Amino acid sequence: MSVPVGGGAEAALGAVRARLARARRVAALTGAGVSAASGLPTFRGALGFWREHRAEDLATPQAYARDPLLVWEWYAARFHAAAAAAPNGAHLHLARLEAQLPDFTLVTQNVDGLHARSGSRRVLELHGNLTKSRCERCGHLDALAPGFALPPCCSRCGSRARPNVVWFGEHLPERAFEAAAAAFSRAEVALVIGTSGVVEPAASLGRLAAQRGAVVVEINPEPTPLTPYATLSLRQDAVSGLHALLGPLTPPPG
Missing domain, CATH: 3.30.1600.10 (SIR2/SIRT2 'Small Domain')
Incomplete structure (x- = not known):
């Protein structure tokens, strides 16, 4: 189900929020759209x-x-x-989510290093840095x-x-992608945020999670090849979509 900016379907969004609140195993995939609010252009x-x-x-x-x-x-x-550039609300939301979960893996196609600068520690950089x-x-x-x-x-x-x-025509780091695939295979909830869904093999991770029975949430202003597999598609930018899904940012624990 797609939920446009300012749209309804609050029941569907509420159900996904509740499932995420119960989840212990969550994986996220991010693309260039996550860093757009930091002033870095997408591809x-x-x-x-x-x-x-x-x-x-x-x-x-x-x-x-x-x-x-x-x-x-x-x-x-x-x-x-x-x-x-400075990390934006999307980076910070994901860092907070990691701090709340026993099993959280953040997989990124980005090479800008902003996830680490926001406080994320379990980051797999598929395309280098x-x-x-x-x-x-x-x-x-x-x-x-x-x-x-x-x-x-x-x-x-x-x-x-x-x-x-990692340049076009080169292989991804094998261990990093294996770890990413394992995380999406076991995830109860998978988040796919700000990525076009056309660059393989990273684009396969959301489909893999869906095939394993995970709740898949896509956050992207436009439909992507992942949309038919998503439990919920929020047609919003990364910051707004994560705010809608996770609520206001709160200080990190401790």
Whole structure:
């Protein structure tokens, strides 16, 4: 059932709230829409990154091999935008939810690091994290600092480093996706928030939860391929949708 912004269906929303309140095992998947309220553009919306850049020009191994400096300039701009951004209410809602549950897993397609900065601890970053670089030779990770040199070099061996992200055509971190699939398989309630639902294999997680009998809540202003599988679809942005589902933000326990 879809519930539009300001719409009815309070009974359906109330039933999902009650089920979430009883749940002990919850999994959440987030996409770029979760960070939109922090001022970071989504990838496929009207103001998305791909409106100005083609993915094949910037986010593939072939693009990096062809022009590593161009790719690094783009990722440096994104790094500085993320560093200047603050976690928003959606990030904070999910951090609070984690603190209340014995089994909560947050899976994100985002690479901006805002979930960790909001206080979330059990985060699986399927697409990497642009706040770090990864050595092309030894694989060592280095935290990036504002104003870092382009391209950065590995602090361990001195070789050139690449962005620590998963590009189109590359495999996801195997252990991270296995952990994500396990979390969605055992979840009583699954939340899918601010993601287009078209990038596989992450998009399969919501379907997996639905097939295992979980209550699936989708929060997205537009319908997605997950919508037919969702128990409830809130046609709202991430902040408003989580507020509707979870209520006002409260201080973290302790």
